[in-house]
Amino acid sequence: MEAACGAALQLSTLITGSQPNVALEPLNQRGRKEYMTRRGDFRLKSVCTRQRRFAFGLLSHSCNHSHVLESENSYASFDEDWLLKNKAQEVTSYLNGRSIFLVGMMGSGKTTVGRILSEALGYSFTDSDRSVELAMGGTSVSQIFEQCGEGFFRDHESEALRILSLVPRQIVSTGGGAVVRPINWKYMRQGITVFLDVPLDALARRIAAVGTDSRPLLNFDAGDAYTKAFVGLFTLTKKRSEAYADADVTVSLLDIATNLRLEDVSDITPTVIAIEVLTQIEKFLGGKSGGALRLYP
Numbered sequence: 563m564e565a566a567c568g569a570a571l572q573l574s575t576l577i578t579g580s581q582p583n584v585a586l587e588p589l590n591q592r593g594r595k596e597y598m599t600r601r602g603d604f605r606l607k608s609v610c611t612r613q614r615r616f617a618f619g620l621l622s623h624s625c626n627h628s629h630v631l632e633s634e635n636s637y638a639s640f641d642e643d644w645l646l647k648n649k650a651q652e653v654t655s656y657l658n659g660r661s662i663f664l665v666g667m668m669g670s671g672k673t674t675v676g677r678i679l680s681e682a683l684g685y686s687f688t689d690s691d692r693s694v695e696l697a698m699g700g701t702s703v704s705q706i707f708e709q710c711g712e713g714f715f716r717d718h719e720s721e722a723l724r725i726l727s728l729v730p731r732q733i734v735s736t737g738g739g740a741v742v743r744p745i746n747w748k749y750m751r752q753g754i755t756v757f758l759d760v761p762l763d764a765l766a767r768r769i770a771a772v773g774t775d776s777r778p779l780l781n782f783d784a785g786d787a788y789t790k791a792f793v794g795l796f797t798l799t800k801k802r803s804e805a806y807a808d809a810d811v812t813v814s815l816l817d818i819a820t821n822l823r824l825e826d827v828s829d830i831t832p833t834v835i836a837i838e839v840l841t842q843i844e845k846f847l848g849g850k851s852g853g854a855l856r857l858y859p
C-alpha cells in the first residue's frame with residue numbers, strides 16, 4: 563500500500579462509471595408512495611397497486627380503482643416514476659448534455675438519488691469515491707485514509723473530478739468533502755452543481771443504520787453509531803456549510819417535507835427528491851420551474 567500511495571493515478575480507469583441500468587429499490591416500508599390532492603392539499607395514501615398516470619386532476623390512468631379520483635373531494639393521485647420521467651424529458655433540453663454534480667454531506671443520498679437521476683435522464687452514473695478506489699487498484703476509501711492520509715485522498719479526489727468534468731451526460735455523486743477545495747468547484751462547474759440539504763439527525767440515522775466503518779471521518783472509537791455519526795457530521799457541517807451553499811441549486815429536504823406536509827424527512831422517497839432536483843435545475847436554467855408537473859402547489 564505504501565507504494566500504492568505514491569503511485570500515479572491510472573487515469574483511464576477514472577471515467578468508467580456504471581451505466582444507467584439501476585433498478586429503484588424501495589428504501590422504506592412506504593415504498594412507492596402515491597401523492598393525493600384533496601382540495602389542493604397533498605396527502606399520502608396508497609390507493610392502488612397498479613400504475614396510475616395523472617396529476618392534479620389531469621387524469622390519464624390505467625387503473626380501474628374506484629376511489630382514485632373522487633369529484634367531491636377532488637382526489638387525484640399520480641405515480642412518482644411517471645412524474646420523474648416526464649420531468650426528466652422536460653429538463654433534458656435545458657441541460658443540453660451538461661452533467662450534474664451532486665454535493666452534500668455523507669449520507670445525504672447523492673448515490674441513491676444520483677442513480678435514479680441517471681436512469682431517468684439516460685445519463686451514466688459515477689461515484690467519485692469509486693473512481694478514486696479504482697485508480698488505486700481497488701483500495702477502499704477507508705484504507706486510503708488509514709494508510710495514506712486524508713491529503714492523499716483529497717489529491718486523488720481532485721484528479722478524479724478533473725477527469726469526470728470532461729465527460730458530458732453523467733450524474734456524478736461526489737464525496738462529501740469535495741466542496742472544500744476551490745479547484746474542485748472549477749471542475750464541477752463544467753456541469754450543474756446540486757446540494758442535497760438533509761438535516762443532521764436524518765443523516766446520522768441513515769449512517770447509523772449501515773454503520774460508520776466505510777466512512778473514516780466518522781469512525782471514532784467511542785460512542786454508538788448514531789452518536790459517532792451525529793457528532794462527526796455536526797463538526798464537519800460547521801466547516802462546510804458555506805461551501806455547500808455555493809452550489810447552483812439547493813434541494814432542501816425540510817422544504818420538501820413542509821410543502822408535502824410530511825412530519826419527517828425520512829418519509830420523502832428518493833424518487834421525489836430526484837423530481838425536486840430536476841425541478842430546481844429547470845428553474846436555475848431558466849425553464850418554467852415546474853409548470854404542469856409541479857410536485858406541490
Ligand SMILES: Nc1ncnc2c1ncn2[C@@H]1O[C@H](COP(=O)(O)OP(=O)(O)O)[C@@H](O)[C@H]1O
Nearest residue numbers: 589668669670671672673674768772830831832
Ligand atoms: N430518501 C432516503 N430515504 C431513506 N434513506 C435514504 C434516502 N436516501 C438515501 N438513503 C439511505 O441513506 C444511506 C446513504 O445514502 P447514499 O446515497 O449512499 O448517500 P451518499 O452517497 O450521499 O453518502 C443509504 O443507506 C441509503 O439507502
Ligand SMILES: O=C(O)C1=C[C@@H](OP(=O)(O)O)[C@@H](O)[C@H](O)C1
Nearest residue numbers: 667668669691737738739777778
Ligand atoms: O465527507 C467526507 O469528507 C467524505 C465523504 C465520503 O463520501 P460520501 O459523501 O459519498 O460518503 C468519502 O469521500 C470520504 O469518506 C470523505
